[in-house]
Amino acid sequence: MSDPDALVRSSDPEHPANHICTLCAKFYSLGWVTGTGGGTSIRHGDKIYIAPSGVQKELMRPTDMFVMDFESREYLRRPAAHKPSACTPLFYAAFKRGAGCCIHTHSQWAVLVTLLVEREFGSSAPFEIEQIEQIKGIPKGRDKVGNLGYFNRLRIPIIENTAHEEDLTDSLEKAMEAYPDSYAVLVRRHGIYVWGDNVHKAKTQCESIDYILQLAVEMKKLGLPWTTK
Amino acid sequence: MSDPDALVRSSDPEHPANHICTLCAKFYSLGWVTGTGGGTSIRHGDKIYIAPSGVQKELMRPTDMFVMDFESREYLRRPAAHKPSACTPLFYAAFKRGAGCCIHTHSQWAVLVTLLVEREFGSSAPFEIEQIEQIKGIPKGRDKVGNLGYFNRLRIPIIENTAHEEDLTDSLEKAMEAYPDSYAVLVRRHGIYVWGDNVHKAKTQCESIDYILQLAVEMKKLGLPWTTK
Amino acid sequence: MSDPDALVRSSDPEHPANHICTLCAKFYSLGWVTGTGGGTSIRHGDKIYIAPSGVQKELMRPTDMFVMDFESREYLRRPAAHKPSACTPLFYAAFKRGAGCCIHTHSQWAVLVTLLVEREFGSSAPFEIEQIEQIKGIPKGRDKVGNLGYFNRLRIPIIENTAHEEDLTDSLEKAMEAYPDSYAVLVRRHGIYVWGDNVHKAKTQCESIDYILQLAVEMKKLGLPWTTK
Amino acid sequence: MSDPDALVRSSDPEHPANHICTLCAKFYSLGWVTGTGGGTSIRHGDKIYIAPSGVQKELMRPTDMFVMDFESREYLRRPAAHKPSACTPLFYAAFKRGAGCCIHTHSQWAVLVTLLVEREFGSSAPFEIEQIEQIKGIPKGRDKVGNLGYFNRLRIPIIENTAHEEDLTDSLEKAMEAYPDSYAVLVRRHGIYVWGDNVHKAKTQCESIDYILQLAVEMKKLGLPWTTK
Numbered sequence: 001m002s003d004p005d006a007l008v009r010s011s012d013p014e015h016p017a018n019h020i021c022t023l024c025a026k027f028y029s030l031g032w033v034t035g036t037g038g039g040t041s042i043r044h045g046d047k048i049y050i051a052p053s054g055v056q057k058e059l060m061r062p063t064d065m066f067v068m069d070f071e072s073r074e075y076l077r078r079p080a081a082h083k084p085s086a087c088t089p090l091f092y093a094a095f096k097r098g099a100g101c102c103i104h105t106h107s108q109w110a111v112l113v114t115l116l117v118e119r120e121f122g123s124s125a126p127f128e129i130e131q132i133e134q135i136k137g138i139p140k141g142r143d144k145v146g147n148l149g150y151f152n153r154l155r156i157p158i159i160e161n162t163a164h165e166e167d168l169t170d171s172l173e174k175a176m177e178a179y180p181d182s183y184a185v186l187v188r189r190h191g192i193y194v195w196g197d198n199v200h201k202a203k204t205q206c207e208s209i210d211y212i213l214q215l216a217v218e219m220k221k222l223g224l225p226w227t228t229k
Numbered sequence: 230m231s232d233p234d235a236l237v238r239s240s241d242p243e244h245p246a247n248h249i250c251t252l253c254a255k256f257y258s259l260g261w262v263t264g265t266g267g268g269t270s271i272r273h274g275d276k277i278y279i280a281p282s283g284v285q286k287e288l289m290r291p292t293d294m295f296v297m298d299f300e301s302r303e304y305l306r307r308p309a310a311h312k313p314s315a316c317t318p319l320f321y322a323a324f325k326r327g328a329g330c331c332i333h334t335h336s337q338w339a340v341l342v343t344l345l346v347e348r349e350f351g352s353s354a355p356f357e358i359e360q361i362e363q364i365k366g367i368p369k370g371r372d373k374v375g376n377l378g379y380f381n382r383l384r385i386p387i388i389e390n391t392a393h394e395e396d397l398t399d400s401l402e403k404a405m406e407a408y409p410d411s412y413a414v415l416v417r418r419h420g421i422y423v424w425g426d427n428v429h430k431a432k433t434q435c436e437s438i439d440y441i442l443q444l445a446v447e448m449k450k451l452g453l454p455w456t457t458k
Numbered sequence: 459m460s461d462p463d464a465l466v467r468s469s470d471p472e473h474p475a476n477h478i479c480t481l482c483a484k485f486y487s488l489g490w491v492t493g494t495g496g497g498t499s500i501r502h503g504d505k506i507y508i509a510p511s512g513v514q515k516e517l518m519r520p521t522d523m524f525v526m527d528f529e530s531r532e533y534l535r536r537p538a539a540h541k542p543s544a545c546t547p548l549f550y551a552a553f554k555r556g557a558g559c560c561i562h563t564h565s566q567w568a569v570l571v572t573l574l575v576e577r578e579f580g581s582s583a584p585f586e587i588e589q590i591e592q593i594k595g596i597p598k599g600r601d602k603v604g605n606l607g608y609f610n611r612l613r614i615p616i617i618e619n620t621a622h623e624e625d626l627t628d629s630l631e632k633a634m635e636a637y638p639d640s641y642a643v644l645v646r647r648h649g650i651y652v653w654g655d656n657v658h659k660a661k662t663q664c665e666s667i668d669y670i671l672q673l674a675v676e677m678k679k680l681g682l683p684w685t686t687k
Numbered sequence: 688m689s690d691p692d693a694l695v696r697s698s699d700p701e702h703p704a705n706h707i708c709t710l711c712a713k714f715y716s717l718g719w720v721t722g723t724g725g726g727t728s729i730r731h732g733d734k735i736y737i738a739p740s741g742v743q744k745e746l747m748r749p750t751d752m753f754v755m756d757f758e759s760r761e762y763l764r765r766p767a768a769h770k771p772s773a774c775t776p777l778f779y780a781a782f783k784r785g786a787g788c789c790i791h792t793h794s795q796w797a798v799l800v801t802l803l804v805e806r807e808f809g810s811s812a813p814f815e816i817e818q819i820e821q822i823k824g825i826p827k828g829r830d831k832v833g834n835l836g837y838f839n840r841l842r843i844p845i846i847e848n849t850a851h852e853e854d855l856t857d858s859l860e861k862a863m864e865a866y867p868d869s870y871a872v873l874v875r876r877h878g879i880y881v882w883g884d885n886v887h888k889a890k891t892q893c894e895s896i897d898y899i900l901q902l903a904v905e906m907k908k909l910g911l912p913w914t915t916k
Contacts, residue, residue, distance in 0.1 A: 033743055034897035035824040056891065108902050115911050126445060133419035134335055137264040150392050150418075161820060163837050189837075190820035200285065208264035215337050220909060222449060224344050326577035362619060362648035363564055366493040379621050379647075427512065444566050451678060453573050591848060591877035592793055595722040608850050608876075658743065666722035674796050680907060682802050 004077035007047070009061040016042040016049035017062035020189040023103075024051060028058035032105035032210070038191065039104045041091040042199060046070045048095060052082035072093065086165035090193060093173050098142060099195035101202035106191040107189060109213035114158050114188040116220055126179070127186060128158045129216055129226040137208030139201070141181025153227065155179065155211065184209055233306035237291040238277070243272040245278035246291035248428060252332075261334035261340045261439070267420065268333045270320040271428055273356035275299045277324060281311035299324065315394035316422075322402050323424035327371060330394060331424040331432035338442035343387050344453040345449055355408070356415060358445055358455040366437030368430070369408025382456065383441065384408060387415040413438055462535035463558040465505070466520040474500040474507035475520035477657060479562075482509060486516035490563035490668070496649065497562045499549040500657060504528045506553060508541035519572070528553065544623035548651060552632050556600060557653035559660035564649040567671035572616050574678055585614045585644060587674055587684040595666030597640025597659070603648055611685065612670065613637060616644040691764035694734070695749040703729040703736035704749035706886060710790075711738060715745035719792035719897070726791045728778040729886060734755045737781060739769035740884065757782065777880060781840035785829060786882035788889035793878040796900035800876040800886050801845050803907055814843045814864070814873060816903055816913040824895030826888070828868025840914065841899065842866065843872040871896055 008017035020040050027033045027040070036057060041050045048068040051057065055064055066084050067077035073092070078084070085091075087104050094102040117127050129135070130153040138154060139147050148154060157175040162168050168187060175185045181206050184194040192208055196202030216226055234428040237246035249269050256262045256269070265286060272278045280286065284293055296306035301454050302321070307313070314320075316333050322329040346356050358364070359382040367383060368376050377383060386404040391397050397416060404414045412434050413423040423438055425431030443457055466475035478498050485491045485498070494515060501510045506526040513522055523540050525535035531550070536542070543549075545562050554562040568582065575585050587593070588611040596612060597605050606612060615633040620626050626645060633643045641663050642652040652667055654660030674684055690910050695704035695911070707727050714720045723744060728737045735755040738744065742751055753771050754764035760779070765771070772778075774791050781789040804814050816822070817840040835841060844862040849855050855874060862872045870892050871881040881896055883889030903913055 024296065031898075034898045035821060035891050037821055037824065037895070037898075054891075090414075106898070108898070108905065111819070111902060112905055112909065112911075115906070116909065119911070126424065131390070131418050132340070133416070134264060134266055137266065150390060160839060161818070164444070187820070189818050204264050204283075208266070211263045211337070212747065213261075215340060217905070217909070218337065218341055218446070219344070222345065222446070224341075224348070278600070294656065329633065360619070360647050361569070362645070363493060363495055366495060379619060433493050433512075440489075440492045440495075440564070440566070446568060447570055447675070448573070450575065451570065451675070453570075453577070483857050589848070590798070591874070592722060592724055595724060608848060662722050662741075662743065666724070668720075669721045669793070669795070671726075673798060676795065676799055676904070677802070680799065680803065680904070682799075682806070 004067070004105050005063065007067045007077050008049075008065050010062075014199075015062075016044045017065045017067075018045075018201065020049055020065060021060045021062060021197070023203065024057040024060055027103070027105065030107075030210070032103075032107050033057035034106060037106040038083050039087045039091075040102070041085075041087070041095075042101045043070065043095045043099065047076065048091070050085050050088055050091065050197065053085045054083060066183060075160060084116065089166050089169040090172055093169060093176060094193070095196035097176060098197065099202070100191060100198040102195040103202050103206045104193050105206065105210070107210050109217050110186055110192040111189055112217045113213045114186050114190075116217070117158060118188065119120060123158075123160070123188075126158055127154075127213075127216070129154050130217065131163050131228055132212055134211050134215075136207050137211075138183060138205050139196075141183075156182055156186050156209070157193075158188055160188050161190045233296070233369050234292065235336045236296045236306050237278075237294050239291075240432065243428075244291075245273045245276075246294045246296075249278055249294060250278050250289045250291060252428070252432065253286040253289055256332070259336075259439070261332075261336050262286035263335065268314050268316045269318075269331070270314075270316070271330045272299065272324045272326075276305065277320070279314050279317055279320065281308065282314045283312060294396040318395050318398040319401055319422060322398060322405065323422070326396070326405060327426065328424035328431070329427040332431050333420060334435065334439070335420040336439050336442065338439060338446050339415055339421040341420055342442045343393060343415050343419075344448070346368065346387060347417065352387075352389070355387060356383075356442075356445070358383050358441060360457060361441055361444065363437050363440050363444075366440075367375075367412060367434050368425075370412075373410065376444045385411055385413050385415050385421075387417055389417050390419040462525070463521065463527045466507075466523050467534050468520075472657075473520075474502045474505075475523045475525075478507055478509050478523060479518045479520060481661065482515040485561070485563065486678075488560075488565075488668070489530040491515035492563050492564060497543050497545045498560070499543075499545070499553075500555045500559045500666040501528065501557065505534065506549070508543050508546055508549065510537065511543045512541060528634055537566070546558055547624050548630055551627060551634065552651070552653035555634060556655065557660070558656040560644075560651060560653040561660055561664045562649060562651050563664065563668070565668050565671065567668060567675050568644055568650040569647055570675045571671045572644050574675070575616060576646065581618070581646075585612075585671075585674070587612050587670060589686060590670055590673065592666050592669050592673075595669075596641060596663050597654075599641075602639065614640055614642050614644050614650075614667070616646055618646050619648045691754070692750065694754045694764050695736075696751075701886075702749075703731045703734075704752045704754075704864060707736060707738050707752060708747045710886070710890065711744040711747055714790070714792065715792075717897070719790075719794050720744035721793060723905060724793040726772050726778075727789070728772075728774070728782075730757065730782045730786065731789045732761065735778070737772050737775055737778065740772045741768065741770060776853050777857040777859055780863060780905045781880070781882035782858060785884065786889070787882060787885040789882040790889055790893045791878060791880050792893065792897070794897050794900065796897060796904050797873055797879040798876055798901045799904045801873050801877075804845060805875065805896050810847070810875075813840075813845055814900075814903070816841050816899060818915060819899055819902065821895050821902075823900050824898075825870060825892050826883075828870075831868065843869055843871050843873050843879075843896070846873055847875050848877045869916070 050066045091102040157179045160172040194206040279295040320331040386408045388400040423435040508524045549560040617629040652664040737753045747895040778789040846858040
């Protein structure tokens with residue numbers, strides 16, 4: 001580890017250190033990472049690349065990245081100017097289950113849906129919706145082939161928020177076990193974690209779910225139900 | 230067919246292989262093709278250019294394009310990395326009727342309008358609106374001269390969604406026959422197909438219709454009726 | 459007039475032929491000129507520059523511009539590929555009264571406000587709002603010094619739409635006479651015309667009014683009144 | 688002061704004269720400084736840089752900046768083409784209390800929240816919300832360590848608007864004294880002032896608060912309460 005900066009130096013736009021920067025700039029324009037909120041992490045072989053805490057997500061540079069060894073969970077690169085992301089153990093929970101990329105947003109649609117579900121179905125209910133074409137953007141589940149169909153019901157578990165983000169890890173992992181086919185967990189009054197086998201899939205799934213959450217909020221404004229029965 | 234890549238290689242920004250890329254990047258920013266949803270196809274003489282399935286629409290390159298022969302419906306170019314779009318037979322239905330470009334969006338306004346129409350007017354009713362200036366952005370109908378007037382009623386048929394996109398073809402074609410003057414078909418809980426004589430007209434009509442659908446949703450939120458009687 | 463193209467050829471970004479293009483690209487991103495709707499015109503000394511009809515407003519080039527002589531109302535430049543804007547007599551009505559720039563948008567907020575005013579106050583009522591800071595972005599009126607104050611009521615007349623845009627001219631001019639201090643006229647179910655002494659003022663006023671119209675719609679959704687009594 | 692222009696000439700993008708320009712262009716795209724509204728000011732050692740009044744905020748250049756001496760409050764640079772910002776004494780009130788940057792927006796969410804608070808809690812009530820993750824983007828208060836926690840209640844005072852912006856100074860300073868831990872003051876029917884120790888913090892806090900204000904408006908549309916009791 002003579003030169004940890006070599007880990008974030010690449011001319012390849014799809015190198016994780018570069019890719020996290022372009023993704024987060026896009027996510028900023030989608031309203032997902034306002035005010036340094038949210039974050040993104042990519043697993044690249046035996047390394048995990050993580051955006052730092054408290055940084056303006058649309059202005060990040062590759063040299064801002066933390067790099068962690070997957071096995072030892074030790075930092076291979078730790079920029080002195082930054083604090084590691086409190087989301088790190090949450091991202092790690094997804095990587096342990098085979099994810100290649102994990103995205104955390106503070107999307108307002110996610111926050112509003114968690115409140116609407118609580119009011120209508122109680123605090124232990126997941127978000128459920130069906131018969132929306134965009135559901136097809138989400139895979140059936142780990143070790144299953146293909147994506148959900150139009151007539152499948154999408155279920156996303158909701159966990160309660162905690163005072164400290166890292167304290168979400170236990171309930172996030174429990175939700176992952178209780179809903180083994182889900183690629184996302186909503187956090188009440190906070191946002192959402194979405195992961196995928198690789199960057200392309202994580203981004204596609206996060207966009208598809210955010211689309212569905214926005215649609216769900218608009219449906220409630222218009223008095224339209226989320227499920228047909 | 231010695232070099233199928235020559236079909237997508239051009240320095241002309243209006244060459245279909247280039248044009249589909251710039252159009253889809255714009256459509257992404259309009260929220261029409263989130264999460265690889267939606268698609269666009271252009272007929273160019275005896276060839277049809279089609280964006281592939283499952284690709285991030287704002288990041289496409291000309292080399293991602295499928296090219297089909299109009300007469301034989303055989304692929305002249307088929308990128309190994311991609312799957313052909315399930316919309317292909319739907320786009321083809323429009324091209325058979327003289328269209329030069331067909332756009333498919335997952336616009337949330339389209340989805341919401343199909344639900345509002347179903348609730349208020351039943352599942353066989355079309356979307357109807359009148360006395361909105363933007364209606365003038367839509368032509369009167371095939372083989373007719375000029376665009377709709379301000380006092381004309383815009384009618385867009387709505388078909389039910391199916392489990393597989395290609396299975397929409399029959400009902401889309403039936404709707405095209407039942408509403409021969411329409412340049413668009415809404416798909417319940419899914420989105421919209423809009424076509425036009427050429428790229429310019431298809432884009433203009435798709436934008437005008439999406440504007441009207443958004444306005445229609447906002448009108449319902451405010452308790453304003455879509456038709457004057 | 460040996461070379462009418464010289465009228466639109468300039469390296470100055472504030473030359474009217476260039477300026478209309480950059481303004482309309484911005485207006486497209488604000489949702490004001492969707493689907494070739496809306497338009498913009500600048501008076502430059504004894505000449506009037508006008509964006510053509512039916513053109514994608516975000517893609518215009520200086521060579522697309524019409525140029526009219528202010529006194530004779532004859533075209534000095536008339537691109538063969540385009541039709542003159544049906545808004546031309548409406549823009550001219552503003553120029554006759556001293557305007558240097560006139561902007562016409564199909565803003566959805568404008569359309570919704572015209573419908574809300576009609577329902578609540580009748581079809582001859584203007585839009586009225588007061589005690590909103592942004593009102594200060596609008597001048598007191600022609601030949602008056604300074605802008606409206608926070609405690610002044612903003613009044614914008616509303617005229618009924620017609621089948622053909624040029625037929626709005628009479629009622630637009632009547633509204634200009636009835637509300638001599640107004641820099642804008644709303645058109646029911648259509649949009650708004652806003653003008654100013656120069657490009658800077660017209661743009662500022664159009665933005666300020668559009669902000670107020672959007673706010674007014676959101677206020678109605680929340681049951682908040684537009685005037686304090 | 689042989690060359691006041693030297694004060695605004697720098698190739699460093701984070702020099703205040705450059706930084707205000709890029710910030711305001713971003714704020715324009717967020718809808719915060721529409722129609723020349725709003726403003727931004729940075730304290731840089733013993734100097735204060737201030738965006739001028741009445742200028743299109745997304746088009747500003749470093750040469751448009753006013754520069755004031757912090758101690759004497761005299762202008763070191765005063766562009767002849769512009770009027771000084773009426774917000775100057777308001778920005779100064781924040782700088783006197785240790786701020787390094789102050790942002791003033793006309794965000795519609797801010798305006799709507801001031802009206803909703805007045806209707807529900809009366810004209811002397813602050814805006815209050817709790818248990819929203821994004822609250823963590825806001826520091827605990829001057830001379831205190833760290834940011835607010837998820838279970839802390841965010842309180843932002845609201846002052847009444849006045850005919851002239853500079854007349855807000857007294858009530859702004861009173862609100863600053865009454866809420867010594869607040870980094871923001873809402874102005875009824877007008878907008879918000881947000882400040883921070885430096886540019887990074889002011890921007891992050893302004894984005895976090897605007898996110899919360901937007902969420903608060905959407906919560907009201909859906910009948911969701913801002914506080915849990």
